[in-house]
Amino acid sequence: MEANMDKNIYKGNRKVLSFTTLAFFITFVVWFNMAPFISTLKETFNLTNDQVAILGIANLALTIPARVLIGMLVDKFGPKKVFSNLLMILSIPCFAFALSDSFIQLMISRMFLAIIGAGFVVGIRLVSEWFPSKQVGLAEGIYGGWGNFGSAAAAIILPTLAVIFGGDNGWRIAIALTGLIALGYGFIFKRIVSDTPEGIEYKRPKKSGALEITSHKDMVGLIIMTIPVYGILGFLTYRLGWQLNFISDGIAFTVLGVLLFFLLLNVYKIWDVNKETLKNGVPEKEKYAFKQVAILDFSYFCTFGSELAVVSMLPFFFEQTFTLSIAQAGLIASSFAFMNLMSRPGGGWLSDKFGRKKTLNILMLGLALGYIGMSQIESGWPIGLAIAITMCCSFFVQAGEGAVYAMVPLVKKRVTGQVSGMVGAYGNIGGTVFLTIFSFVSPRFFFVTIACAAVICFFCTLFLKEPDMEAIQEQTFEKDKKSNAKVSTNII
Structure with a gap:
């Protein structure tokens, strides 16, 4: 009976998940549309290595505060409005980047485009509204894993489009096309998607401007x-x-x-x-422990933060360790990112099946062991074994990300956007910290450093509190008596 009730209330949730995942996918294509054309930009604009590094910083910097800010806007105005406007408005700096004729124009447009990386936060709240708490882990994992694939898709598709369009402006047309897709999809998203299923209230914070604590x-x-x-x-x-x-x-x-x-x-x-x-x-039923948020922050710092850093250095690592060509090393390193398609949904599914806390405990321990394994990779190893260790580590990293966001929507429903924004920001902070460490140490010590952080995080996750799924589901439908009566009638 409970399954039938969920089916009736959440009717159309797969469609919403599909459209929301596509929106996230598009934001990552736009966010990472510069990466495939770095050498082209260096040649076209005579950029130095320092200027390329500055563009990389510009493409990341505003994502961090934007995730926090966008989280607040989502909780206040609803994900449909925020996601559609984000796609439409940020198509403008995308077009500006494609039309740039100086380094300064490239940098300014990239700074504003960094904001689109906050789109991930919006879908976390929207997906959590459309799935019951016992299924939200898998749903968020599919959303995160397949949406994240947008970065890999940009690397694969955009250079091909540039060649098809040909000429010196092929890269400009390819990048402008991503902006056009974002603009058009923003209008589509606004018309098709709703913030919540019919009969369920969209819960908003009592005050805006900061996270509610108790x-x-x-x-x-x-x-x-x-x-x-x-x-x-x-x-x-x-x-x-x-x-x-x-x-x-x-x-x-x-x-x-x-x-x-x-x-x-x-x-x-x-x-x-x-x-x-x-x-x-604070009424007892309104209370939640902020330590839940802090631990999830650190968990995403270790999982997504390490992924950002490792994906950036892995091609160089394999190229130098096994004396491979750039193309071969890049292909092997891409396996780390491709695992997102299975690993992140897998982490969410494991959380739904075996519990949020237990799953995250095990995955953080596996993540630590995975990076210890990668720290032992040497030139004398069979390359197949090195790839197997890398993919195994990748599973724990991305399944850990899925497990983190399987719990984020269950902390406090009406501030899910803000919690998601803070956790997401810590992922970017982690990437910056780990990449900075890599600039000073050897790859082996770099992997050991991440493993040590994961061990510390493992002990932190022992202090997580398993969410009360029944209480959360009851609060989802908690409205005034009149509304409750209406929902019950609809279900019957």
């Missing part, structure tokens, strides 16, 4: 976890100013001052949003 201790925790979001932007500013000498000391100090101002403003908003609630007391 104790003074959690407020302190939220403030502490907010600091790295601005700290990593300060580090990127340091790289642009004092390492790459792209901006002057004056501009760098100004940016750092602006970041400090926004950090203090964010701290004030955390206090302002939560002061009355904490003063008057």
Whole structure:
């Protein structure tokens, strides 16, 4: 009977999952449409290696705060409106990038395009609205894994399109086409998708501007976890100013001052949003432990953060270790990303089947062992064994990502967007931190460092609390009596 009830209430959820996954896929195609054309851009614009590095930073920097901000907007305005507008508005800097005729134009358009990387957060809330809590892990895994494939699709398809269009402007046409697809799909998405199934209320936060917490201790925790979001932007500013000498000391100090101002403003908003609630007391059914969010932040830091870093260095690692050609090393390294199609949904399914906490515990331990295995890869190894170890490690990394986002929607329904945004931001922070470490150490020590972080994260996940699935499902349908009566009638 429960299965029939879910089937009636969530009718059309597969269609919504398909359209939402495609939206996420398109955002990643647009976000990563520069990568296949790096050599072309270097030749066309006579770019130095430092300028290429600056474009890479520009393509990442604003994604981190954007994921937090977009999470707030999703909770307030609903995913349909936010996702469709994100696709349409950010087609503009995509067109600007395709039409650029100077390095400055390339960099500015890439900075704004980085925001589209926050699209992932939107779909997490939308998918969680359309699936019962006992199935949300697999659904989010499919969404994350197949949407993430957009980065690989960009690397495969866009160079081919550039060749088809031919000439010196082939790359421009290919990139502009991704912007045109995003623009058109934004209109389609707005017309086809709904925020929730019929009869279910879209729950919004009582106040906007900061995450709702339920104790003074959690407020302190939220403030502490907010600091790295601005700290990593300060580090990127340091790289642009004092390492790459792209901006002057004056501009760098100004940016750092602006970041400090926004950090203090964010701290004030955390206090302002939560002061009355904490003063008057939080009802027992409204409470949740912020430690859940903090542990998920660190888990995604280790999983998605390490994936971002490893995917960036793996072609070079295989090329140098086994004396392969660039094409051969790139093909082998791509297996790490391709595992997303199976691994991330697999992690979500395991969470649905065996429990959120237990699954994440096991996968984090497997992730640590996987990176220890990769640290032992040497030139004397059979290359087939090295590939097998790499793919095995990749499974635990991406299944871990699926397990993290199987739990994110179950922390607190009406702030799922904000929780998802913070967790997603920590994934990008992890990528930046691990890549920075790689610039100073050998590949072996790099893999060991990630393994150590995963071991620490494993012990942290032991303190997670398994979500109460029945209570969460009841809260999903909790409305006023009149609305409840209407839903019940529809089900019957």
